[in-house]
Amino acid sequence: MKVQDEFIRRLASQGKRADGRKFDETRKIEIIERPIEKAEGSALVKIGRTQVIAGVKLDVGEPFPDRPDEGVLMTGSEFSPISYAEFEPGPPGKESIELARVVDRGIREAGALDMKKLCIKKGEKVWMVFVDINILDNYGNLLDAASIAATAALSNAVFPALDKEGRVDALAPKTKKKLPLVFKPIACTSYKVGDMLLLDPTIDEENASTARLTVTSRDDGNLCAMQKGGIDGLTTDDVMSAVETSIKKGKEIRKLIK
């Protein structure tokens, strides 16, 4: 392992990557819309050999007391052992919690969903939006894949039908009404390998990296979430470069989402 990390860092210092990509070049990104018929919205995102699926389910519930006229958003993630030899079954680990929370903050802080439009009756009934992210195959860059999948799933999600008592009728066909999505937040993570910053690492590059910075951008180029990971420190120049890259890549990726 260590030898490989050294190799990848040395390559990076020469301006090269093992698969010949440029530092700011991502692998091929493919978005398959609505692969899960039973979910209100869903998307399967493939970045190279990495595969992440996000599903959106809706339910009717009570609002939080401090926000009586707003819907509720909950984001979870599952690092399934199916996806990587080092992922073990059990309750969510800290990496899984971090991923879900970073994706959640991106959606929430961007104001991606108009939460007020998710209110059914003030103080009593609101729509609860559950975004669940399932990792299928981990070949690196899970955070970005998860963010793209979540945003794509929200953008194709529709409301379910309600029964006479105002509960979700899970067996009835869904409505055609889309969720009130105002912005499409996209997370873009820069990884520090040696002294260089690169995008969309393979799993080997990710293991050789010593720090990362995730920056989530909105359609208007504003930034709505950042999260540094890893032990190594970053310079202000590193941060500003990651911010610029995120704005640029966000624009490209947003075009792939319907």
Add this chain to the structure above:
Amino acid sequence: MKRNDGRKPEDLRELEIEAGVLENATGSARVRMGKTIAVAGVYGPREMFPRRLQKNSQATIQLRYTMAPFSTDERVRPGRSRRSQEISMVAGNALEAAVFTEDFPKATIDIFVDIIQADAGTRTAAINAASVALADAGVPMKDLVCSVAVGKIDGTYVVDLAGKEEDASACDLPIAYMPSMDKLTLLQMDGNITKEDIKKLLELARKACLKINKAQREALKKRWLS
């Protein structure tokens, strides 16, 4: 612009740092930033259990951040929350950057931080306290890590957000910083700001961190040199 507690935009809250506040811990510190109070205790370097988690060529840094149930207006449910687990991880990483972990192979350095009163900026207070506690424990470090959150209220950039300000701010951007190496070891942000905002906020935060770094050194001098 005057802030509701009378501070200028670049002012920190009242900052109080004391090293060596616990008897049992190898090293400890208490940090008060306004109404936010963090107590940190360091145990170790000591043997890592279970042994299969030992790292052969370096020590493991484990940080556990906990909010006391009585620390906020509404009682905090005891036990580990998703939030506390994430903060434990990012704060631990922020400090590990400064520690010469290679000096203690197979060992663990356990850092426990209890937030006994919370009024915004708990992760920054936790890091400031933990950093002094590590130094108090005699753990060799490259620098004292210092930490502060910055934000933007009504168009003005402000330092060290207090409880009510956090809601009014366009963003919450906490950093941890190693001044001697000019490196950021923690960086998070939520809100809605521009690229220019980030640049200016980082500049402001780094300046504020230097003041905290000075106070941390003073606290250690008071404990060990007087």
